[in-house]
Amino acid sequence: MSASKKFAAVTGAGSGIGRATAIALANAGFTVALIGRREEPLLETRETIRIAGGAASVFSADVTSEASIEQAFSRIAHEFGRLDVLFNNAGRNAGAVPLDEYSLDFWNDVVATNLTGVFLCARAAWRLMKTQSPQGGRIINNGSISAHSPRPNTIAYTATKHAVTGITKSLALDGRAFNIACSQIDIGNAATSLTERMTRGVLQADGTMAPEARMDVTHVANAIVHMASLPLEANVLNMTIMATTMPFVGRG
Template identity: 40%
Template sequence: MTTVSTRSAGRFQDRTVLVTGAGSGIGRATALAFAAEGAHVVVAGRRPGPPADTVALIEEAGGKALAVTADVSRPGAAAALVEAAVDRFGSLDVAVNNAGVFRGGQPLADLPEEDWHTQLAVNVTGVHLALQAQIRRMRTQPSGGAIVNVSSTFGAHATSPGAAAYSATKAAVTALSRGAALDHIRDGVRINVVSPGATATTMSLRAGETEADRAERARATLPLGRVSATEEVAAAILYLASGEAASLVGTDLVVDSGGSL
């Protein structure tokens, strides 16, 4: 089980951070990392169980967190998440839009229409609605806020057979983020992107592949010789959200073991 140890002070001490898709994988690692640096974390996910488990890990280590069940593709869900964060902790200082789905594995011509619409709704419309709700709150705050959207190397940087539709949605996330960054930096809202490559999550496993199989494939195909750890992606997200990255606006930070070189 992943654990977290809180510290008495950190880069995000007493800041309110919202993380979507935080019930597992990159989202959970990110929520734990923010909590370890003193943040109050709102943990969002489509099903109630996984976010509650993430919150339990944070609270066991002495941190503060709130679990909220939300489908980001639904109208009103993003605004409700922002409201929940502000009601509980008083502000929204950082938002990480990590929720995403992959439907693919077959050529584009054979992709069911429902799978296209699902990916578009969650990966693109969900981020669009989240950005609107988060920016509308952050621009009213004297301190503004920071937003990090989680895209993918599939999209603006690379693609793979069976991932055309997914790649299109993630390329849209990158473009949407860059445009929003330009629109709202003068409002005090700083927006950036992290694009993970193959990471130690179930999404990077091919059909019928075990973690050992994936490790062997990574040794042969990735320049670094391994997939990225979820904690490494989380570290990139925290950097972009922090004051250390104050001059980064619309940046797309690739974390992919060299896979898209």
């Protein structure tokens, strides 16, 4: 195996930020493991990469299932031989729901995907990065603007994204002994199908409804490629990338 060949895994690679990032990583020379629940969109991502001359493989897995993730990363280790980068991206949106209307099932579903899923994928990648030779790698977690500031009525989503920041800091600390770097990218209003509703108006902190600016998702993908391409002696611990005029800083 060429010492210069790099391998990356992207969860939630079938659409949105995950697909854009997988394509960008492949264009940058990474061989990419495409991870997600539904095989068909993963195959579409792989075909886009193949047409552009890149290399990718599909690994169907559910990030909320320990057995599913362990199996996927075992297959990655067998097929690739190592893993240099994990973009821990898979997550689910959770619309605005008043606290007194939250069901426990809804809360548990958001936590299972956005928090437990991040943990399971990070643990599986960590085990591989710790034992491979040369040792080490990089884990990039997808946080959110909500890791800093909530939207109205989003307690579950906001709690999980704040918790992802804790995971990032813990892994960045604990990874020092094993040459494993950990980063977090907090994204505000990338133009994907999940944020289409923002162009029509979303609830603001002052109770009004207002449309919000979005940015091309390729800017996010290119930022992740930059983070992924750094030597392990350097790390972007936290990056916030956002639509310039979205209501995050200041008072709206």
